[in-house]
Amino acid sequence: MLQAPDASRGLELLRQHAAEVLVLLSDVKLPDGYGLDLLPRYKQAAPLAEVILMTAYGTIPDGVRAMKDGAFDYLTKGDSDDQLLVVVERAAEKARLQQRVADLEKKIGAQYSFESMIGHSAALAQAKKLAQRVAPTDSTVLLEGPTG
Template sequence: MPEGTILLIDDEVGLRRVVARVLEFEGYTVLQEGTAQRGLDTLRQHAAEVLLILCDVKLPDAHGVALLPRLRALAPLAEVILLTAYGTIADGVRAMKEGAFDYLTKGDSDDQLLVLVERAMDKARLQHRVAELEKQVGAQHSFASMIGTSAALQQAKSLAERVAPTEATVLLEGPTGSGKELFAQAIHQASPRRSKPFVAVNCSAFPKDLLESELFGYRKGAFTGATTDKKGLFEEASGGTLFLDEIGELDIGLQAKLLRVLEAQEFHKLGDPKPTRANVRLVAATNRNLRQEADLGHFRADLYYRLSVFVVPVPPLNARREDIVPLAEYF
Protein backbone atom coordinates (compact mmCIF):
# COMPACT_ATOMS: atom_id res chain seq x y z
CA MET A 1 0.00 0.00 0.00
CA PRO A 2 1.34 3.50 -0.83
CA GLU A 3 2.50 5.63 2.09
CA GLY A 4 3.88 9.09 2.69
CA THR A 5 2.69 12.54 3.69
CA ILE A 6 0.83 14.88 1.34
CA LEU A 7 -0.02 18.53 1.99
CA LEU A 8 -3.33 19.52 0.37
CA ILE A 9 -3.99 23.28 0.06
CA ASP A 10 -7.46 24.18 -1.25
CA ASP A 11 -10.06 26.70 -0.04
CA GLU A 12 -13.00 24.59 -1.31
CA VAL A 13 -13.70 22.65 1.89
CA GLY A 14 -15.99 20.03 0.39
CA LEU A 15 -13.72 19.18 -2.52
CA ARG A 16 -10.65 19.23 -0.28
CA ARG A 17 -12.20 16.69 2.08
CA VAL A 18 -13.23 14.41 -0.78
CA VAL A 19 -9.73 14.46 -2.28
CA ALA A 20 -8.18 13.90 1.16
CA ARG A 21 -10.50 10.94 1.80
CA VAL A 22 -9.55 9.35 -1.55
CA LEU A 23 -5.84 9.74 -0.79
CA GLU A 24 -6.18 8.50 2.80
CA PHE A 25 -8.04 5.43 1.56
CA GLU A 26 -4.96 4.65 -0.55
CA GLY A 27 -2.75 4.80 2.56
CA TYR A 28 -1.39 8.35 2.40
CA THR A 29 -1.26 10.76 5.34
CA VAL A 30 -2.93 14.02 4.30
CA LEU A 31 -2.43 17.44 5.93
CA GLN A 32 -5.16 19.91 4.94
CA GLU A 33 -5.12 23.71 4.79
CA GLY A 34 -7.45 26.26 3.17
CA THR A 35 -5.16 29.24 2.52
CA ALA A 36 -1.68 29.85 1.16
CA GLN A 37 -0.41 31.28 4.46
CA ARG A 38 -1.68 28.38 6.54
CA GLY A 39 -0.28 25.98 3.96
CA LEU A 40 3.15 27.62 4.19
CA ASP A 41 3.03 27.50 8.01
CA THR A 42 2.15 23.80 7.99
CA LEU A 43 4.82 23.03 5.40
CA ARG A 44 7.40 24.87 7.49
CA GLN A 45 6.57 22.57 10.43
CA HIS A 46 6.47 19.34 8.38
CA ALA A 47 8.97 20.02 5.58
CA ALA A 48 11.04 16.92 6.35
CA GLU A 49 8.11 14.52 6.01
CA VAL A 50 5.99 16.07 3.22
CA LEU A 51 6.70 14.34 -0.10
CA LEU A 52 3.99 15.97 -2.20
CA ILE A 53 2.05 19.25 -2.17
CA LEU A 54 -1.31 19.43 -3.94
CA CYS A 55 -2.10 23.12 -4.25
CA ASP A 56 -5.11 24.92 -5.69
CA VAL A 57 -4.26 27.67 -8.17
CA LYS A 58 -6.95 30.13 -7.05
CA LEU A 59 -6.50 30.58 -3.29
CA PRO A 60 -8.00 33.50 -1.33
CA ASP A 61 -4.59 34.97 -0.50
CA ALA A 62 -2.33 33.85 -3.37
CA HIS A 63 -2.08 32.43 -6.86
CA GLY A 64 -0.81 28.87 -6.82
CA VAL A 65 1.74 29.40 -9.60
CA ALA A 66 3.20 32.44 -7.82
CA LEU A 67 3.30 30.38 -4.61
CA LEU A 68 5.41 27.64 -6.20
CA PRO A 69 8.88 29.12 -5.50
CA ARG A 70 8.02 29.56 -1.79
CA LEU A 71 6.78 25.98 -1.53
CA ARG A 72 9.92 24.70 -3.28
CA ALA A 73 12.15 26.79 -1.02
CA LEU A 74 10.61 25.30 2.14
CA ALA A 75 10.61 21.70 0.86
CA PRO A 76 13.09 21.39 -2.04
CA LEU A 77 12.82 17.58 -2.15
CA ALA A 78 9.00 17.55 -2.32
CA GLU A 79 7.03 17.58 -5.56
CA VAL A 80 4.16 19.98 -6.33
CA ILE A 81 1.01 19.33 -8.35
CA LEU A 82 -1.25 22.31 -9.03
CA LEU A 83 -5.04 21.90 -9.09
CA THR A 84 -7.45 24.20 -10.88
CA ALA A 85 -10.96 24.39 -12.21
CA TYR A 86 -9.78 26.99 -14.72
CA GLY A 87 -6.90 25.20 -16.44
CA THR A 88 -5.13 27.18 -19.14
CA ILE A 89 -2.14 26.25 -21.27
CA ALA A 90 -0.33 29.44 -20.22
CA ASP A 91 -0.68 28.65 -16.51
CA GLY A 92 0.40 25.05 -17.14
CA VAL A 93 3.55 26.12 -18.99
CA ARG A 94 4.40 28.66 -16.30
CA ALA A 95 3.82 26.10 -13.53
CA MET A 96 6.16 23.58 -15.15
CA LYS A 97 8.83 26.26 -15.61
CA GLU A 98 8.59 27.10 -11.91
CA GLY A 99 9.23 23.46 -11.03
CA ALA A 100 5.78 21.91 -10.66
CA PHE A 101 5.59 18.16 -11.23
CA ASP A 102 2.33 18.54 -13.13
CA TYR A 103 -0.86 20.55 -13.54
CA LEU A 104 -4.24 18.87 -13.01
CA THR A 105 -7.75 20.12 -13.75
CA LYS A 106 -10.29 19.58 -10.96
CA GLY A 107 -12.96 17.09 -11.87
CA ASP A 108 -10.57 14.67 -13.53
CA SER A 109 -11.13 11.07 -12.49
CA ASP A 110 -9.83 9.71 -9.20
CA ASP A 111 -7.81 7.17 -11.15
CA GLN A 112 -5.99 9.93 -13.04
CA LEU A 113 -5.29 11.79 -9.80
CA LEU A 114 -3.97 8.66 -8.05
CA VAL A 115 -1.69 7.71 -10.95
CA LEU A 116 -0.23 11.23 -11.01
CA VAL A 117 0.16 11.30 -7.23
CA GLU A 118 1.97 7.96 -7.17
CA ARG A 119 4.38 9.08 -9.90
CA ALA A 120 5.14 12.28 -8.02
CA MET A 121 5.57 10.39 -4.73
CA ASP A 122 7.95 7.92 -6.38
CA LYS A 123 10.10 10.77 -7.63
CA ALA A 124 10.09 12.50 -4.23
CA ARG A 125 11.02 9.26 -2.43
CA LEU A 126 13.92 8.79 -4.84
CA GLN A 127 15.11 12.35 -4.22
CA HIS A 128 15.04 11.75 -0.46
CA ARG A 129 17.00 8.51 -0.84
CA VAL A 130 19.62 10.23 -3.01
CA ALA A 131 19.92 13.08 -0.49
CA GLU A 132 20.39 10.58 2.34
CA LEU A 133 23.06 8.70 0.41
CA GLU A 134 24.85 11.97 -0.38
CA LYS A 135 24.73 12.82 3.31
CA GLN A 136 26.24 9.44 4.22
CA VAL A 137 28.98 9.81 1.61
CA GLY A 138 29.69 13.33 2.84
CA ALA A 139 30.02 12.08 6.42
CA GLN A 140 32.62 9.52 5.27
CA HIS A 141 34.76 12.33 3.86
CA SER A 142 34.32 14.88 6.65
CA PHE A 143 36.88 16.27 9.06
CA ALA A 144 35.04 14.44 11.86
CA SER A 145 35.67 11.08 10.15
CA MET A 146 39.45 11.51 10.24
CA ILE A 147 41.01 9.03 12.65
CA GLY A 148 43.46 10.34 15.22
CA THR A 149 43.85 12.78 18.09
CA SER A 150 47.50 13.82 17.70
CA ALA A 151 48.38 17.49 17.98
CA ALA A 152 49.87 17.47 14.46
CA LEU A 153 46.63 16.15 12.94
CA GLN A 154 44.45 18.52 14.96
CA GLN A 155 46.53 21.51 13.84
CA ALA A 156 46.22 20.50 10.18
CA LYS A 157 42.47 19.95 10.55
CA SER A 158 42.06 23.33 12.24
CA LEU A 159 43.76 25.09 9.32
CA ALA A 160 41.75 23.16 6.73
CA GLU A 161 38.44 23.77 8.54
CA ARG A 162 39.20 27.49 8.56
CA VAL A 163 39.71 27.72 4.80
CA ALA A 164 37.06 25.17 3.72
CA PRO A 165 34.02 27.55 3.67
CA THR A 166 35.90 30.07 1.51
CA GLU A 167 36.64 30.07 -2.21
CA ALA A 168 40.42 30.29 -1.64
CA THR A 169 42.78 28.01 -3.55
CA VAL A 170 44.42 25.55 -1.16
CA LEU A 171 47.82 23.86 -1.37
CA LEU A 172 48.21 20.68 0.68
CA GLU A 173 51.86 19.83 1.43
CA GLY A 174 52.98 16.47 2.76
CA PRO A 175 54.71 13.21 1.86
CA THR A 176 53.05 10.47 -0.17
CA GLY A 177 50.59 8.51 1.99
CA SER A 178 49.95 11.29 4.50
CA GLY A 179 46.28 11.62 3.52
CA LYS A 180 46.28 14.72 1.33
CA GLU A 181 43.33 13.51 -0.74
CA LEU A 182 41.32 12.87 2.45
CA PHE A 183 41.94 16.50 3.40
CA ALA A 184 40.91 17.66 -0.09
CA GLN A 185 37.65 15.70 0.13
CA ALA A 186 36.94 17.04 3.63
CA ILE A 187 37.55 20.62 2.44
CA HIS A 188 35.09 20.04 -0.41
CA GLN A 189 32.44 18.56 1.93
CA ALA A 190 32.75 21.52 4.32
CA SER A 191 32.43 24.07 1.50
CA PRO A 192 29.38 25.67 -0.15
CA ARG A 193 30.25 23.54 -3.21
CA ARG A 194 29.61 20.23 -1.41
CA SER A 195 26.56 19.36 -3.55
CA LYS A 196 28.61 19.69 -6.76
CA PRO A 197 31.26 17.29 -8.08
CA PHE A 198 34.58 16.53 -6.43
CA VAL A 199 36.97 15.51 -9.20
CA ALA A 200 40.50 14.27 -8.49
CA VAL A 201 43.41 13.69 -10.86
CA ASN A 202 46.99 12.60 -10.20
CA CYS A 203 49.19 14.79 -12.40
CA SER A 204 52.03 12.24 -12.32
CA ALA A 205 49.84 9.49 -13.78
CA PHE A 206 49.49 10.97 -17.30
CA PRO A 207 51.92 11.92 -20.08
CA LYS A 208 51.92 15.66 -20.83
CA ASP A 209 49.76 15.57 -23.99
CA LEU A 210 47.21 13.21 -22.46
CA LEU A 211 46.98 15.22 -19.24
CA GLU A 212 46.26 18.40 -21.22
CA SER A 213 43.29 16.80 -22.95
CA GLU A 214 42.12 15.27 -19.64
CA LEU A 215 42.17 18.64 -17.89
CA PHE A 216 40.85 20.90 -20.62
CA GLY A 217 39.05 18.61 -23.07
CA TYR A 218 39.06 18.91 -26.84
CA ARG A 219 36.93 19.53 -29.88
CA LYS A 220 36.18 16.98 -32.54
CA GLY A 221 39.01 16.96 -35.09
CA ALA A 222 41.53 18.61 -32.76
CA PHE A 223 43.94 15.74 -33.45
CA THR A 224 43.99 12.31 -35.05
CA GLY A 225 41.52 10.11 -33.20
CA ALA A 226 39.44 12.99 -31.80
CA THR A 227 36.19 11.78 -33.35
CA THR A 228 33.89 13.51 -30.85
CA ASP A 229 33.97 16.46 -28.48
CA LYS A 230 35.29 15.59 -25.02
CA LYS A 231 34.74 17.43 -21.75
CA GLY A 232 37.82 18.02 -19.65
CA LEU A 233 38.01 17.69 -15.88
CA PHE A 234 37.58 21.44 -15.43
CA GLU A 235 34.14 21.08 -17.03
CA GLU A 236 33.34 17.84 -15.20
CA ALA A 237 34.06 19.62 -11.90
CA SER A 238 31.98 22.69 -12.81
CA GLY A 239 30.50 24.27 -9.71
CA GLY A 240 32.53 21.94 -7.49
CA THR A 241 36.14 21.21 -6.57
CA LEU A 242 39.03 20.03 -8.75
CA PHE A 243 41.81 18.29 -6.82
CA LEU A 244 45.19 18.24 -8.58
CA ASP A 245 47.37 15.72 -6.79
CA GLU A 246 51.17 15.74 -7.24
CA ILE A 247 50.99 19.12 -8.95
CA GLY A 248 54.76 19.42 -8.71
CA GLU A 249 54.95 16.91 -11.58
CA LEU A 250 53.01 19.21 -13.93
CA ASP A 251 54.81 20.00 -17.20
CA ILE A 252 56.00 23.61 -17.48
CA GLY A 253 53.75 24.22 -20.52
CA LEU A 254 50.68 23.00 -18.64
CA GLN A 255 51.69 25.17 -15.70
CA ALA A 256 51.20 28.21 -17.94
CA LYS A 257 47.72 27.02 -18.94
CA LEU A 258 46.78 26.36 -15.32
CA LEU A 259 48.00 29.83 -14.36
CA ARG A 260 45.70 31.26 -17.05
CA VAL A 261 42.73 29.43 -15.50
CA LEU A 262 43.52 30.79 -12.04
CA GLU A 263 43.98 34.34 -13.35
CA ALA A 264 41.15 34.61 -15.87
CA GLN A 265 38.77 31.81 -14.81
CA GLU A 266 38.74 30.50 -18.37
CA PHE A 267 40.60 28.04 -20.58
CA HIS A 268 40.82 26.84 -24.16
CA LYS A 269 39.98 23.29 -25.15
CA LEU A 270 42.30 21.69 -27.67
CA GLY A 271 41.09 22.71 -31.12
CA ASP A 272 38.71 25.39 -29.84
CA PRO A 273 39.53 29.09 -30.47
CA LYS A 274 36.82 30.18 -28.06
CA PRO A 275 37.51 30.24 -24.30
CA THR A 276 35.40 28.19 -21.89
CA ARG A 277 34.52 29.62 -18.48
CA ALA A 278 35.85 27.74 -15.47
CA ASN A 279 33.78 27.62 -12.29
CA VAL A 280 35.82 25.42 -9.97
CA ARG A 281 37.50 25.65 -6.61
CA LEU A 282 41.07 24.38 -6.95
CA VAL A 283 42.78 22.29 -4.30
CA ALA A 284 46.31 21.11 -5.12
CA ALA A 285 48.68 18.76 -3.35
CA THR A 286 52.39 18.05 -3.54
CA ASN A 287 55.04 15.96 -1.85
CA ARG A 288 57.71 18.42 -2.98
CA ASN A 289 58.87 21.73 -1.57
CA LEU A 290 57.32 23.88 -4.29
CA ARG A 291 58.79 27.12 -2.93
CA GLN A 292 62.25 25.62 -3.31
CA GLU A 293 61.34 24.23 -6.74
CA ALA A 294 60.19 27.72 -7.79
CA ASP A 295 63.41 29.29 -6.49
CA LEU A 296 65.41 26.78 -8.55
CA GLY A 297 63.34 27.48 -11.67
CA HIS A 298 61.80 24.01 -11.78
CA PHE A 299 58.30 25.32 -11.08
CA ARG A 300 56.73 28.61 -12.16
CA ALA A 301 57.01 31.11 -9.32
CA ASP A 302 53.85 32.97 -10.41
CA LEU A 303 51.86 29.73 -10.38
CA TYR A 304 53.26 28.78 -6.98
CA TYR A 305 52.08 32.08 -5.50
CA ARG A 306 48.63 31.57 -7.03
CA LEU A 307 48.41 28.05 -5.61
CA SER A 308 49.74 28.88 -2.15
CA VAL A 309 47.00 31.33 -1.20
CA PHE A 310 46.41 29.04 1.79
CA VAL A 311 48.87 26.26 2.63
CA VAL A 312 47.94 23.29 4.83
CA PRO A 313 50.88 21.09 5.91
CA VAL A 314 49.56 17.52 6.19
CA PRO A 315 51.64 15.63 8.78
CA PRO A 316 53.23 12.25 7.97
CA LEU A 317 52.38 9.28 10.16
CA ASN A 318 55.76 9.41 11.92
CA ALA A 319 54.68 12.80 13.29
CA ARG A 320 51.42 11.25 14.56
CA ARG A 321 52.69 8.25 16.51
CA GLU A 322 49.75 8.30 18.94
CA ASP A 323 47.42 7.80 15.97
CA ILE A 324 49.04 4.55 14.80
CA VAL A 325 47.05 2.23 17.10
CA PRO A 326 43.60 3.74 16.29
CA LEU A 327 44.44 3.61 12.57
CA ALA A 328 45.58 -0.02 12.82
CA GLU A 329 42.41 -0.97 14.70
CA TYR A 330 40.24 0.75 12.09
CA PHE A 331 41.88 -0.90 9.10
Protein backbone atom coordinates in the same frame (compact mmCIF):
# COMPACT_ATOMS: atom_id res chain seq x y z
CA MET B 1 -2.88 13.65 5.34
CA LEU B 2 -2.70 17.35 6.14
CA GLN B 3 -5.27 19.85 4.87
CA ALA B 4 -5.47 23.63 4.91
CA PRO B 5 -8.22 26.01 3.77
CA ASP B 6 -5.84 28.67 2.45
CA ALA B 7 -2.23 29.33 1.49
CA SER B 8 -1.08 30.90 4.75
CA ARG B 9 -2.26 27.98 6.86
CA GLY B 10 -0.97 25.54 4.26
CA LEU B 11 2.50 27.08 4.32
CA GLU B 12 2.48 27.02 8.12
CA LEU B 13 1.56 23.31 8.13
CA LEU B 14 4.16 22.63 5.44
CA ARG B 15 6.91 24.27 7.47
CA GLN B 16 5.92 22.27 10.57
CA HIS B 17 5.78 18.93 8.74
CA ALA B 18 8.23 19.43 5.84
CA ALA B 19 10.11 16.18 6.51
CA GLU B 20 6.88 14.15 6.37
CA VAL B 21 5.35 15.68 3.23
CA LEU B 22 6.02 13.84 -0.01
CA VAL B 23 3.39 15.46 -2.24
CA LEU B 24 1.70 18.83 -2.00
CA LEU B 25 -1.53 19.21 -3.96
CA SER B 26 -2.53 22.87 -4.33
CA ASP B 27 -5.25 24.74 -6.14
CA VAL B 28 -4.06 27.59 -8.30
CA LYS B 29 -6.78 29.98 -7.12
CA LEU B 30 -6.67 30.21 -3.34
CA PRO B 31 -8.54 32.66 -1.06
CA ASP B 32 -5.29 34.37 -0.07
CA GLY B 33 -2.91 33.69 -2.92
CA TYR B 34 -2.17 32.41 -6.38
CA GLY B 35 -0.71 28.93 -6.55
CA LEU B 36 1.78 29.77 -9.30
CA ASP B 37 3.17 32.64 -7.24
CA LEU B 38 3.28 30.42 -4.14
CA LEU B 39 5.17 27.58 -5.83
CA PRO B 40 8.65 28.90 -4.89
CA ARG B 41 7.50 29.27 -1.27
CA TYR B 42 6.18 25.70 -1.27
CA LYS B 43 9.52 24.44 -2.61
CA GLN B 44 11.45 26.53 -0.09
CA ALA B 45 9.41 25.21 2.84
CA ALA B 46 9.70 21.56 1.72
CA PRO B 47 12.47 21.21 -0.89
CA LEU B 48 12.12 17.45 -1.29
CA ALA B 49 8.32 17.47 -1.64
CA GLU B 50 6.77 17.38 -5.10
CA VAL B 51 4.11 20.00 -5.90
CA ILE B 52 1.10 19.32 -8.09
CA LEU B 53 -0.97 22.36 -9.05
CA MET B 54 -4.64 22.01 -9.99
CA THR B 55 -6.95 24.48 -11.63
CA ALA B 56 -10.37 24.69 -13.20
CA TYR B 57 -9.15 27.29 -15.67
CA GLY B 58 -5.83 25.98 -16.93
CA THR B 59 -3.88 27.73 -19.64
CA ILE B 60 -0.84 26.55 -21.55
CA PRO B 61 1.33 29.52 -20.46
CA ASP B 62 0.44 28.86 -16.80
CA GLY B 63 1.22 25.18 -17.21
CA VAL B 64 4.59 25.96 -18.78
CA ARG B 65 5.37 28.45 -16.01
CA ALA B 66 4.42 25.92 -13.32
CA MET B 67 6.70 23.27 -14.78
CA LYS B 68 9.60 25.70 -15.22
CA ASP B 69 9.20 26.84 -11.61
CA GLY B 70 9.48 23.27 -10.31
CA ALA B 71 5.95 21.85 -10.20
CA PHE B 72 5.76 18.10 -10.71
CA ASP B 73 2.57 18.54 -12.75
CA TYR B 74 -0.17 21.03 -13.62
CA LEU B 75 -3.58 19.43 -13.88
CA THR B 76 -6.99 20.66 -14.93
CA LYS B 77 -9.81 19.83 -12.55
CA GLY B 78 -12.43 17.57 -13.99
CA ASP B 79 -9.88 15.33 -15.66
CA SER B 80 -10.05 11.68 -14.75
CA ASP B 81 -9.64 10.78 -11.08
CA ASP B 82 -7.52 7.88 -12.27
CA GLN B 83 -5.10 10.36 -13.85
CA LEU B 84 -4.81 12.26 -10.55
CA LEU B 85 -4.07 9.04 -8.66
CA VAL B 86 -1.35 8.06 -11.12
CA VAL B 87 0.26 11.52 -10.99
CA VAL B 88 0.20 11.59 -7.17
CA GLU B 89 1.75 8.12 -6.98
CA ARG B 90 4.51 9.07 -9.44
CA ALA B 91 5.19 12.29 -7.51
CA ALA B 92 5.34 10.38 -4.20
CA GLU B 93 7.79 7.87 -5.69
CA LYS B 94 10.02 10.66 -6.98
CA ALA B 95 9.93 12.38 -3.58
CA ARG B 96 10.84 9.11 -1.83
CA LEU B 97 13.81 8.66 -4.15
CA GLN B 98 14.93 12.25 -3.56
CA GLN B 99 14.79 11.67 0.20
CA ARG B 100 16.87 8.49 -0.15
CA VAL B 101 19.46 10.33 -2.21
CA ALA B 102 19.60 13.18 0.34
CA ASP B 103 20.03 10.68 3.19
CA LEU B 104 22.82 8.85 1.34
CA GLU B 105 24.59 12.10 0.47
CA LYS B 106 24.41 13.10 4.12
CA LYS B 107 25.92 9.78 5.24
CA ILE B 108 28.66 9.88 2.61
CA GLY B 109 29.38 13.53 3.37
CA ALA B 110 29.87 12.74 7.05
CA GLN B 111 32.13 9.80 6.24
CA TYR B 112 34.39 11.87 3.99
CA SER B 113 34.30 15.17 5.85
CA PHE B 114 37.29 17.04 7.22
CA GLU B 115 36.02 16.30 10.72
CA SER B 116 36.48 12.56 10.12
CA MET B 117 40.23 12.96 9.60
CA ILE B 118 42.32 11.33 12.32
CA GLY B 119 45.53 12.90 13.58
CA HIS B 120 46.77 16.03 15.29
CA SER B 121 50.21 16.78 13.86
CA ALA B 122 51.12 20.26 12.64
CA ALA B 123 51.70 18.94 9.10
CA LEU B 124 48.24 17.32 9.00
CA ALA B 125 46.61 20.49 10.36
CA GLN B 126 48.34 22.53 7.66
CA ALA B 127 47.30 20.08 4.91
CA LYS B 128 43.73 20.06 6.21
CA LYS B 129 43.62 23.87 6.24
CA LEU B 130 44.88 24.01 2.65
CA ALA B 131 42.41 21.33 1.54
CA GLN B 132 39.51 23.27 3.09
CA ARG B 133 40.56 26.37 1.15
CA VAL B 134 40.67 24.63 -2.24
CA ALA B 135 37.76 22.20 -1.74
CA PRO B 136 35.04 24.66 -2.88
CA THR B 137 36.92 25.38 -6.14
CA ASP B 138 37.25 23.40 -9.36
CA SER B 139 41.05 23.62 -9.19
CA THR B 140 43.30 20.62 -9.61
CA VAL B 141 45.63 20.09 -6.64
CA LEU B 142 48.92 18.18 -6.64
CA LEU B 143 50.05 16.84 -3.27
CA GLU B 144 53.75 16.17 -2.86
CA GLY B 145 55.83 14.87 -0.04
CA PRO B 146 57.38 11.76 1.40
CA THR B 147 55.28 8.63 1.69
CA GLY B 148 55.07 6.48 4.74
